Amino acid sequence: MKVYVSARLPEEALDLLRRHAEVVGAEGMAEAEAAIVFNITREELARMPKLKFIQVVTAGLDHLPWQDIPPHVLVAGNAGANADAVAEFAVAMALASLKRIVFYDRRMKAGDYGRSRPVPMLRGRKAAVLGLGEIGQRTARILAQLGAEVWGFSRRMREGPWRFTDSLEEALRGALVAVCALPLNRHTRGLVRYEHLASMDPEGVFVNVGRAEVVDREAALRILKERPGFTFASDVWWGRNDFARDSEIISLPNAVATPWVAGGYGSEEVWRRMGLEAVENFLRWARGEPPRNIADRSDYV
Amino acid sequence: MKVYVSARLPEEALDLLRRHAEVVGAEGMAEAEAAIVFNITREELARMPKLKFIQVVTAGLDHLPWQDIPPHVLVAGNAGANADAVAEFAVAMALASLKRIVFYDRRMKAGDYGRSRPVPMLRGRKAAVLGLGEIGQRTARILAQLGAEVWGFSRRMREGPWRFTDSLEEALRGALVAVCALPLNRHTRGLVRYEHLASMDPEGVFVNVGRAEVVDREAALRILKERPGFTFASDVWWGRNDFARDSEIISLPNAVATPWVAGGYGSEEVWRRMGLEAVENFLRWARGEPPRNIADRSDYV
Structure with a gap:
């Protein structure tokens, strides 16, 4: 053949x-x-x-x-081929943001040594995983092992150490951490809107390791500007490989940005x-x- | 009473x-x-x-x-009272450094969008946990669940999902990640020296959430200057609460610094x-x- x-x-x-x-x-x-x-x-x-x-x-x-x-x-x-790598990366982004590592390292490098911001615990708090494919399932298992109360969102029911929901609203409401590992298709394009991000904990962290276009770009920009305590951490960008097109979001202090390196590119x-x-x-x-x-x-x- | x-x-x-x-x-x-x-x-x-x-x-x-x-x-x-919080923080520091989140976020914020640095996987790699008290044991369990091959170092034998050793050399040799959660006492002051850090993977990450004085200060400074790919991430400082005294180390690009916020202060x-x-x-x-x-x-x- x-x-x-x-x-x-x-x-x-x-x-x-x-x-x-x-x-x-x-x-x-x-x-x-x-x-x-x-x-x-x-x-x-x-x-x-x-x-x-x-x-x-x-x-x-x-x-x-x-x-x-x-x-x-x-x-x-x-x-699946890159799922372990991307799940590790997703958890790394979530913890680097939630435990204020990126925040404090920037401050310390600038000579500001104050303890200006509390460091939340993940244990016992709600964490949402959007998409229960290979990456999402692995991420959800790690977050559950860390003691988070994990909610898994997917179109199709999948069992695991999470509370399953097919409602995006239910998954994100009050969540301290959310990881988006949804594929981009006609069901998911623009799925995550402003009201979803706004329903999360104001000191929460939204991580995207799937595709940028699943999240409404203006919604991400608005929540970052409105809520200085909220973190939007993303490895994927609406400009695809032209990351400069998203420099407005990337340069905000409460955005955590990496250049699409979670999987094979990294x-x-x-x-x-x-x-x-x-x-x-x-x-x-x-x-x-x-x-x-x-x-x-x-x-x- | x-x-x-x-x-x-x-x-x-x-x-x-x-x-x-x-x-x-x-x-x-x-x-x-x-x-x-x-x-x-x-x-x-x-x-x-x-x-x-x-x-x-x-x-x-x-x-x-x-x-x-x-x-x-x-x-x-x-x-034990702060052990869950500090273990979460230790893993956050390790992953934020190893998955190059802090590195790339700094670059992206400065307008450099290149993929200049590979992102290693933790799964299957050697991770050392120094000190198997409450914090060390919890940290070791999380790293094991993430798929790392964990070595636990302590004076006294403790069983768990790690390979126990009472040799610091054996614990650190070739490790991609090390987390120090040792108490500071007369056995541990200055215990981690240059040769220990130099025996780790050159792209590795050493995290300290215990007490700064367990690590020789000059050794940390030397390894950071000699090995741009090595990360020294620390929540604790030799200057105790006067972090400015350690600004030389804190300001290095391959140091990741937080102001003693892993536990109760944070x-x-x-x-x-x-x-x-x-x-x-x-x-x-x-x-x-x-x-x-x-x-x-x-x-x-």
């Missing part, structure tokens, strides 16, 4: 792939039945009449040209794992086994 | 105390058999001939005038709990039960 590969894959993953399939580039794409990609263009799709399966290396699938992907082509994402080790798991999932499909993370097309078009 | 109270105790703790003992100040100290204090002076001690028991409100006992405390007077600390809630637990421990002694956290005088004199 010929598989078109446009993603930069680690050597280890390519070796595994070559033992089971013929890897082709642009020259062989007309015969390719499958593709392993980071993203795919309308033009590439038009040149692959035999295409049946697209394995995407990233966890999120919101960047694909869904309108141009024929409905008979299966699309698989790569959720670590070669995570990137290697993602490449390997993408190839392994393609091989499941090639062997006739059910692949993981098959996208529901109706979430996107 | 008369108990001399010089510590500022929360109302709730004072109410409990008054139901079981007569609280006296300077005017009644000559008759006091016990004292509940933050610290005590030689002069106070000289005016309490009937003193048998000192309950200290803080966890650490290194600040007491040990030479002036008669050997027959029992001294109890308050370890939170009224934690302070209330500490007051209540101090009174409850005194009441154990007053009822003839064994009090907790009795100090071993030989650790200090």
Whole structure:
């Protein structure tokens, strides 16, 4: 079987792939039945009449040209491959903000050594996890182990050490910490609005490690300006890789900002794992086994 | 029984105390058999001939005038009362540093949006916890739950989800993360030296939530200057409450600094709990039960 590969894959993953399939580039794409990609263009799709399966290396699938992907082509994402890394990062952002580490380090560096701000405890307090996929579930388990009273929000019921709710309002009301790990799709775009953020504890922390567009940009800006004690911590930005477009939010003192480094962009080790798991999932499909993370097309078009 | 109270105790703790003992100040100290204090002076001690028991409100006992405390007077600390808060803080400092949250937030705020530094994973990596008291044990459990391979260092063997060692060298060698939660006493003053810090992973993180003096100050300064990738994160300072005396270390880019806020100084809630637990421990002694956290005088004199 010929598989078109446009993603930069680690050597280890390519070796595994070559033992089971013929890897082709642009020259062989007309015969390719499958593709392993980071993203795919309308033009590439038009040149692959035999295409049946697209394995995407990233966890999120919101960047694909869904309108141009024929409905008979299966699309698989790569959720889980970076989940441990992103969950660690989410908890790090939540604790760095909640325990006022970022706040006090900035003050101390500026020569202000006062204890101007209380440090809340997480134990016993409400923490919301939005999205109970691989990243959300891992994050929720860590927060529960830290003693937080965790609420898990998702469209579909998932059991674990959290109180499940399919109501975003219920999940966020009064929460001291919230971590957003929702995928971006037509159900979640702009889902988190001002009133949701305003319903949280005024000294609370909202962390986004999913996709920026799940949160209404103006809502984040407004809450940060209105509530100096509230922290908005995010690894993802509305400007995607052009972070300067979000400099107004990033520069606010109660924003905590990182440049999309929680997962594969931040670590070669995570990137290697993602490449390997993408190839392994393609091989499941090639062997006739059910692949993981098959996208529901109706979430996107 | 008369108990001399010089510590500022929360109302709730004072109410409990008054139901079981007569609280006296300077005017009644000559008759006091016990004292509940933050610290005590030689002069106070000289005016309490009937003193048998000192309950200290803080966890650490290194600040007491040990030479002036008669050997027959029992001294109890308050370890445990702030342990959940301090363990949360220790993990927050470790993750904020290791996941490069503090690093990237500073960069992003300065308009530098590049991904200049990899973000390591904690899972599967070696983490050392120095001191297996209440704070150390809780910290070690959280790190183990996060998937780290935890080594616990203490003078006395303690079992838990860690590999125990009584060798500081073995605990720190190759560690990506280390958390110091040792008490300050004659065994631990200056214990952590340059060679210990230098034996850790060069991209590693050393967190101190115990007492500054356990770490050699010049060693911390040297490692920070020699290894830009190494982070020294500390809530405690050699200048005690005069943090400006440590501004040289605090101002280094790879130091993460907070002003002694992990426990009771950072939170009224934690302070209330500490007051209540101090009174409850005194009441154990007053009822003839064994009090907790009795100090071993030989650790200090």
